[in-house]
Amino acid sequence: MSQTRNEAPARAGANVRKVFIKTYGCQMNVYDSQRMGDALAGDGYEPTDAIEDADLVLLNTCHIREKAAEKIYSELGRIREMKIEREAQGRSLTVGVTGCVAQAEGPEIVERAPVVDLVVGPQAYHRLGGALARVAAGERVVETDLTTQDKFEKLPRQDGRQIAARGVTAFLTVQEGCDKFCTFCVVPYTRGAEVSRPFAAVMEEARRLAAAGVRELTLLGQNVNAWSGEGGGGRRLGLGGLLRELAEIPGIARLRYTTSHPRDMDDDLIAAHRDLAALMPYLHLPVQSGSDAILKAMNRRHKAGDYLRLLDRIREARPDIALSGDFIVGFPGESDADFEATMELVRQVRFAAAYSFKYSPRPGTPGAAMGGHVEEAVKTERLERLQALIREHQLAFQESFVGREQEVLVEKRGRHPGQMIGRSPFLLPVVVPQSAGAIGEIVTVRIEASLPNSLMAEGADHENRVAQPLRKIA
Ligand code: 5AD
Ligand code: SF4
Numbered sequence: 001m002s003q004t005r006n007e008a009p010a011r012a013g014a015n016v017r018k019v020f021i022k023t024y025g026c027q028m029n030v031y032d033s034q035r036m037g038d039a040l041a042g043d044g045y046e047p048t049d050a051i052e053d054a055d056l057v058l059l060n061t062c063h064i065r066e067k068a069a070e071k072i073y074s075e076l077g078r079i080r081e082m083k084i085e086r087e088a089q090g091r092s093l094t095v096g097v098t099g100c101v102a103q104a105e106g107p108e109i110v111e112r113a114p115v116v117d118l119v120v121g122p123q124a125y126h127r128l129g130g131a132l133a134r135v136a137a138g139e140r141v142v143e144t145d146l147t148t149q150d151k152f153e154k155l156p157r158q159d160g161r162q163i164a165a166r167g168v169t170a171f172l173t174v175q176e177g178c179d180k181f182c183t184f185c186v187v188p189y190t191r192g193a194e195v196s197r198p199f200a201a202v203m204e205e206a207r208r209l210a211a212a213g214v215r216e217l218t219l220l221g222q223n224v225n226a227w228s229g230e231g232g233g234g235r236r237l238g239l240g241g242l243l244r245e246l247a248e249i250p251g252i253a254r255l256r257y258t259t260s261h262p263r264d265m266d267d268d269l270i271a272a273h274r275d276l277a278a279l280m281p282y283l284h285l286p287v288q289s290g291s292d293a294i295l296k297a298m299n300r301r302h303k304a305g306d307y308l309r310l311l312d313r314i315r316e317a318r319p320d321i322a323l324s325g326d327f328i329v330g331f332p333g334e335s336d337a338d339f340e341a342t343m344e345l346v347r348q349v350r351f352a353a354a355y356s357f358k359y360s361p362r363p364g365t366p367g368a369a370m371g372g373h374v375e376e377a378v379k380t381e382r383l384e385r386l387q388a389l390i391r392e393h394q395l396a397f398q399e400s401f402v403g404r405e406q407e408v409l410v411e412k413r414g415r416h417p418g419q420m421i422g423r424s425p426f427l428l429p430v431v432v433p434q435s436a437g438a439i440g441e442i443v444t445v446r447i448e449a450s451l452p453n454s455l456m457a458e459g460a461d462h463e464n465r466v467a468q469p470l471r472k473i474a
Contacts, residue, residue, distance in 0.1 A: 016044065016045075016046050017044060017045050017046070017055040017056060018045065018046050018047070018048040018053050018054045018055050018056070019037065019040050019045040019046070019047055019048065019054060019055070019056040019057075019058065020047075020048050020049070020050070020051045020053070020054035020056070020057050020058070021033045021036060021037060021047070021057075021058045021060060022051075022057070022058070022059050022060065022075070023060045024059070024060065024061050024062040024068060024071065024072070024099065025060075025061065025062025025064060025068060025099065025100065026062065026064075026259075027171055027218070027220055027258065028171075028173055028176070028220050028221075028222065029060050029061075029062060029099055029100075030171060031171040031172070031173045031220055032060060032098070032099070032122060032125060032173075033058075033060045034158070034162075034166065034171075035125065035152065035155050035158070036058065036060070036098065036125055036128060036155075037162075038155065038156055038157075038158050038159075038162055039125065039126070039128055039129065039155050039156055040056075040128065040129075041156075041162070042129075042156050043129045043132065051079075051082070052082075054093070055092070055093065055094065056093075056094045056095075056096065056132070057079055057093065057094070057095050057096070058096045058097075058098055059072055059075060059076070059095075059096070059097050059098070059099070060098045060099040061097060061098065061099035061100055061101035061102060062099060062100055062101070063099075063100035063101045063103070063104045063105075063186050063190050063362070064100070064185075064186060064187070064362075065357060065360035065362075066360045066361075066362070067360065069101050069104075069105075072097065072101050073112065073113060076095070076097075076113040076115055076116065079093075079095055079115055080113070080114075080115040083095065083115055094117050094118070094132065094135055095115050095116050095117050095118075096116070096117060096118040096119070096120060096128075096131075097109050097113075097116055097118075097119045097120075098119075098120045098121070098122070098125070098128075099121075099122060100122065100186070100187075100190040100191065102119045102120055102121050102122070102144065103121035103122055103123075103144050103146075103189075103190040103191070104186060104189065104190050104363075104364075106119050106121065106142045106144040107119075107142055110140055110142060116140070117135045117140055117141070118131045118132065118134075118135050118140065118141040118142075118143075119141070119142045119143070119144065120141075120143045120144075121143060121144035121145070121146070121190075122151075122176075122190070122191060123145060123146050123147050123151055123176075123191075123192060124143040124144065124145055124147075124151070125151055125155060126151050126154035126155050127143050131143055146192040152173065152197060152201070152205075153201060157205075157208065158205075158208065158209075160208070160211065160212040161212075163208070163209055163212035163213070163214060164212045164213050167214075167411060167412065167439075168213060168214055168215045168216065168409065168410075168411055168439060168440040169214065169215070169216040169217075169218065169409070169411060169423075170209045170214045170216070170217055170218070171217075171218050171220050172202065172205055172206060172209065172217050172218070172219055172220065173197070173219075173220045173221065174196065174197050174202050174219045174220065174221055174224060174227050174239075174242070175194065175195065175196045175197065175220075175221030175222070175223060175224050175226060175227045176191055176192070176194075176195050176197075176221060176222060177191045177192040177193050177194045177195050177222060177223075178191065178193075178194055178222045178223050179193055179194045179223075179226075180223065180261060180263075180299075180301075181299060181366075182288070182298050182299050182300060183297065183298050183299045183365060183366040183367040183370070184288075184298060184328060184331060184359060184362070184365060184367040185362070185365060186362045186364070186365060187222050189364060189365075191222055194222075194223055194226055196226075196227045196228050196229055197227075197229075198229055198230075199229035199230055199231055199237060199242065199245075202219075202229070202242065202246075203245060203246070203249075206246050206249055206252065207249055210249050210250065210251035210252050211251070213251075213440060214251070214252070215251065215252065215253045215254060215409055215440055215442070216252075216253065216254035216255070216256070216409055216423075217246065217252055217254070217255055217256070218255075218256040218257065218258060219239070219242075219243075219246075219255070219256070219257040219258075220257075220258065221257075221259070222259065223259070223260070223261050223264060224239065224257045224258060224259060224260055225238075225239045225257065225260040225261065225264040225265060225266075225269055226239075226261065226264045227239045227242060229242065231245065238266055238268055238269060239257065239269050239272075240266065240268035240269035240270075240271060240272040241268060243255055243257070243269075243272045243276060243279055244272060244275070244276065246278075247276050247277075247278040247279070252278065253278060253409070253442055254278055254280055254409060254425075254442075255276070255278045255279050255280065256279075256280050256282065256427075258284045259284055259286060259326075260283070260284065260285050260286075261286075262285060262286075262287065262300075262302050262306065262307050262310055263301060263302055265285070265310055265314065270313055270314055270317045271317060273314060273317045273318040273321065274317035274318055280425045280426075280427070281318050281320050281321045281322060281425055281426065282321065282322045282323075282324070282352070282425065282426050282427045283314065283321055283322070283323055283324070284323075284324045284325070284326075285307075285310075285311075285323060285324070285325060286325050286326035286327075287300075287304070287307045287325050287326075287327070287345065288300060288326060288327060288328050288331075289304075289327065289328065289331065289334070289338070289341070289342050290304045290341040290342035290343070290344055290345030290346070291304065291334070291337075291338035291339075291341040291342060292304055292305075292341075293333070293338060294331050294333065294334055294338050294341075294342075297331065297332070297333055297367075297370070298328075298331060298367070299366075304341065304345055307345075308345070308348065308349070311323065311349060322352035322353075322397065322426045322427075323349060323351050323352060324351055324352055324353040324354055324355075325349070325351050325354045325355075326354065326355050326356070326357070327342060327346075327354060327355070327356040327357070327386060328356070328357055328358075328359050329342070329356060329357070329358055329359065329379055329382040329383050329386055330358050330359040330374035330378060330379035330382060330383075331359045331367065331374070332359070332367060332370035332371065332372045332373050332374065333370065333371070333372035334359075334372075334374055334382075339382050339386075342386065343385065343386065343389060346386065346389055346390060346393070347389070350393045350396075350397070351390060351393055351394070352393070352394065352397040352426060352427075353390075353394055353397075353427075354390045354394075356383060356386050356387055356390065357383075358376075358379040358380070358383050359374065359379065361373070395450070395452075397426075398428060398450040398455060399450045401424070401428070401447045401450065401455055402447050402448070402449060402450055402455075403446070403447065404446070404447055405444050405445065405446050405447075406424045406425070406430060406444070406445060406446075406447055406455070406457075407424070407425060407442050407443070407444050408422035408423065408424055408430045408432055408436075408442065408443055408444075408445055408457070409422050409423055409440075409441075409442050410422040410432065410436070410437050410438060410439050410440065410441050410442075410443060411423060411439065412439060414431055414460075418433060418434050418460075419431050419432070419433065419434065419460050420432050420433070420434050420436065420437075420439070421454075422443070424455065428454065428455055429453065429454040429455070430445065430447070430454065430455045430456075430457055431451075431454055431455070431456050431457060431460045431461075432445050432457040432459075432460050433457065433458075433459040433460045435459070436457065436459070436460075445457035445458060445459075446458045448460075448461065449461070
């Protein structure tokens with residue numbers, strides 16, 4: 001099947017068009033990009049990792065912070081040069097913007113970046129094929145309707161081969177949108193109101209993934225723990241109930257979900273952490289700030305104490321659970337004392353991992369119109385202090401596994417011969433020796449060392465040292 005590039009144009013595949021999709025932002029975009037790729041495969045597009053080979057370039061964008069959104073315009077500048085060069089050679093290039101910038105800035109993008117042929121928002125991916133046909137007919141297309149229907153139902157199902165090529169872990173979007181309206185956040189505007197995918201659709205896709213060899217499922221949603229649906233016999237189910245059903249699917253060994261809101265962690269979901277061995281002991285539960293005044297201004301609708309009490313309940317159900325969070329520093333009105341309250345909360349919780357950002361005012365959100373914006377230099381200094389503290393806890397968390405056994409799901413080959421990479425239940429990458437097990441197996445290894453961003457299992461480093469000379473010869 002192997003074919004050199006020089007041979008390709010003469011063959012039947014010459015009119016196979018190629019699509020390059022670049023994904024920005026969160027895991028929901030990663031999932032959406034895969035589904036768009038599947039849909040385009042039905043329209044005769046093959047995926048490519050090389051932008052130079054592409055006939056269609058899609059930027060699947062993120063609007064969460066200003067930096068993320070601005071990146072798109074600089075990328076479009078580079079693509080414009082590519083398109084000009086192409087056209088000089090008589091070849092065409094179609095350029096599309098999808099994702100949250102598409103939703104938020106739709107017609108503006110077409111105006112600001114003439115290189116763009118189509119703009120398709122996250123709820124309109126099932127119209128991508130139609131939009132491309134209109135582009136081919138000479139139109140510039142903007143599709144940014146926010147429908148409440150399940151867009152995924154209208155996209156073609158993923159086939160087993162495509163799934164298997166993506167590996168033994170998979171994302172599965174079960175919920176989209178958000179009704180919480182935190183005052184800093186654009187998501188309720190870009191992804192629309194909270195919609196849950198129907199129970200039967202989720203189960204069907206999960207079974208399909210499992211049948212193609214997927215061992216670990218990560219359920220995705222902007223507010224995934226707000227998922228609700230109707231199980232067999234009209235039974236109301238929350239995320240806890242859905243996880244119980246998914247855990248029964250043969251082949252599925254691990255379940256995760258992200259991202260959750262503290263207010264939607266209900267009793268049944270907490271109980272699922274106690275009851276389900278397949279539900280991994282790792283929870284991403286953003287709190288954003290440790291100051292009650294800031295939490296109120298953010299419209300988070302809980303206090304720092306509520307969050308800590310919730311963690312106590314979760315830890316009672318699953319004592320070894322590792323926590324991760326998101327933080328924003330420099331929200332309007334954040335004083336030194338407010339920031340210290342965040343540092344204090346982090347010291348109390350000791351997150352296994354956490355993501356922290358400088359507040360970025362987003363157009364149309366209430367936060368952007370608030371008084372008391374914090375100076376950039378203050379934001380920078382607070383972010384550095386917070387990240388140093390988080391990093392300290394993260395490293396201590398990793399170190400705590402040295403000398404202990406861990407169950408690792410083997411996911412892929414490592415960078416060096418003789419090594420494989422997998423993940424621990426706590427989402428830590430673990431380098432294991434190839435002899436430990438094949439891709440898709442869950443193996444028990446003893447952790448020998450903690451590296452900056454991963455753990456090293458016994459024997460992995462040794463095999464690497466032995467294997468190195470071979471690598472040089474090759
Ligand atoms: N500025 C900075 N960070 C933000 N986030 C969301 N909106 C903003 C903003 N305007 C962060 C939050 C959220 C994560 C996905 O991104 O911490 O949980
Ligand atoms: Fe944004 Fe808040 Fe909704 Fe999360 S819960 S998506 S931060 S509005």
